[in-house]
Amino acid sequence: MNPELNARQKEILGFLAQTIRERGFPPTFREIAEHCGFRSTQAVSRHLETLEKMGLIHRESGARSIRLAACLQEESGRTRPVRMIPLVGEVAAGRPIPAFEEIEDRLPVPEEWLPAHERSFFLKVRGDSMAEGIQAGDLVLVDPGVRVHRAEVVVAMIEDEATVKRFYPEADRVILRSDNPAYADIVVSRDFRVVGRVCALIRKYR
Amino acid sequence: MNPELNARQKEILGFLAQTIRERGFPPTFREIAEHCGFRSTQAVSRHLETLEKMGLIHRESGARSIRLAACLQEESGRTRPVRMIPLVGEVAAGRPIPAFEEIEDRLPVPEEWLPAHERSFFLKVRGDSMAEGIQAGDLVLVDPGVRVHRAEVVVAMIEDEATVKRFYPEADRVILRSDNPAYADIVVSRDFRVVGRVCALIRKYR
DNA sequence: TTGACAAGTGAACAGGCGTTCACTAAACTC
DNA sequence: GAGTTTAGTGAACGCCTGTTCACTTGTCAA
Incomplete structure (x- = not known):
């Protein structure tokens, strides 16, 4: 002081x-x-x-x-604007839809990283489908209000299951590809939904 | 609401x-x-x-x-205590020593992720020495006040250059290993210093 | 139609609140 | 030693604030 x-x-x-x-x-x-x-x-x-x-x-x-x-x-605590973003679930199974009953935690994110709307949320990653880039336990920040471009990382719902994949749109179908070559491409047409784009990631070691 | x-x-x-x-x-x-x-x-x-x-x-x-x-x-803004941690430099070249003149930015981190001391800082990663796990542009949170254990990710200074490696101590030397197999192990004995342990990582996509 | 209830009006009231004024006492300056 | 500044006292003043009471209006169920 x-x-x-x-x-x-x-x-x-x-x-x-x-x-x-x-x-x-x-x-x-x-x-x-x-x-x-x-x-x-x-x-x-x-x-x-x-x-x-x-x-x-x-x-x-x-x-x-x-x-x-x-x-x-x-x-x-606040030098510049920070929003507390809810961690609402996991991204390998279950419904990753933000609902206030399901908020497990909140994590700080610089406001300038976030879109204007207030629907961003965190999901905890399970599995190794994104190889080393996105590891099990990582927290991905999902922006549900944005158009997704080719090869970006997205959270997609396939038959009530949420996964993290790269997004490759084609003429009348979409290829969801893992970074981990051990996983085969998933080709979908109708029975899926893009929850949002992964716009940031937080990992805590140990 | x-x-x-x-x-x-x-x-x-x-x-x-x-x-x-x-x-x-x-x-x-x-x-x-x-x-x-x-x-x-x-x-x-x-x-x-x-x-x-x-x-x-x-x-x-x-x-x-x-x-x-x-x-x-x-x-x-505050559900639980958050500290703003300074981003003080890069981790492929230059001196990553926190000095208040060099603070480029500040990022919010939950207080419970941090040690009691106030010397933690962020470094921006350059290069691909840690393969996909830690990518160029990622921000690593460095804790300089902790004993480093085997195979943990550390920031090490080797001849005035800072790098991110895994830490493998041996009898009278230390092996610094990249996750990327394209990089050979670095074997050091005296002419290096462990700046601190990498205890978290923040990545911003696009 | 009646009764109950929620939502808002209007005015009055007592106490809480910041302000102001005159004064005291110690410390510091010239 | 006189004058100034700083720090605090004590009391009074007036506005602001939350509370209270009686009343009105609209809605909904019986």
Whole structure:
């Protein structure tokens, strides 16, 4: 934290951050006074005034209208926009359709990696159909709202089973190809559906 | 969002989330009323009462004392602690030592994936030394503060050049092996240094 | 048609809240 | 030693805020 601050200013700034983090909204002047041992709200008023002049907080008129400056909010986790994307299932069996009952976890993704819509989700990969490139246990980020181009990696539903394959459209059929040569091409015409494009991957070692 | 909510409840919940996200503190009853077009704060009071009974918000006494329930804060960005980890360079050439002048970007990582210390960083991979498993352009998360075990993936410095290899220690030497069989093993004894273990990987397609 | 119920109006109220003013005390400057 | 600055006290003021009460309107079931 900024070393130019004196003990009182650090104390107040810390109390602001703690209250906002734990309670969800900023404290009142009297709550700050009580925390610091002040018997007057005037002392709080002047300290907040100087903190605002230093650019460390912003204030509006009204009760509890204190906001920490952006440079202080980094501690709470977000330097730039991040969305928490749900992990909704696995991609070798079962229905990978996002449903709120099935959210197993959420993972952070930079907002600029995501499309505008809010339907992206993660699936955990099972099996080795994509050879070494996409391994069992990897989490693939699926964008269901985009046109898929040739040779891109997609999640496809074939007879109620979801798999990760490369997408090769042809005249009246589609070839779904594994990167692993041990798996034969799957040729489909009607009885399948492209769930979405794999637009990112997260792997955790060990 | 929960489908049991009617339009008004969704509207109010959305306004709460938006105000908290953009302004840093919750709105007053009258601000909610103005947003919804109410001419009485009583309507707001009753809606908030029902939302609280549904467990979607929590309230204390006092002005602006509204907090979204934990299950709704996911939308505003943080379900669980996330740290922004710096991307400090590339891993085929140059010095991948974290220095704040060289931070190119920051990427979100769940805190529970990270060690307690704050020295983790990302490197962008160049070349195909790890075959398909780690591809050019992938971002590897490096943990410099951990003992490396046999066959784990590490970032190693060999004569001022950083590479990603698997780590095989032997009696008085170390073998650094590529997953790609086209690359020969590198046998080193003294003139190298393990920068850290690769503990995660992020890949962005296209 | 009646009754119950949810949704909203309008006004009044009491307490919480930020502001303001006058004052004290210690520390620092010239 | 006089003057200034910084930090805090204490009380009063007035607006803002959440609450409450009585009332209206529309919907739906019996």
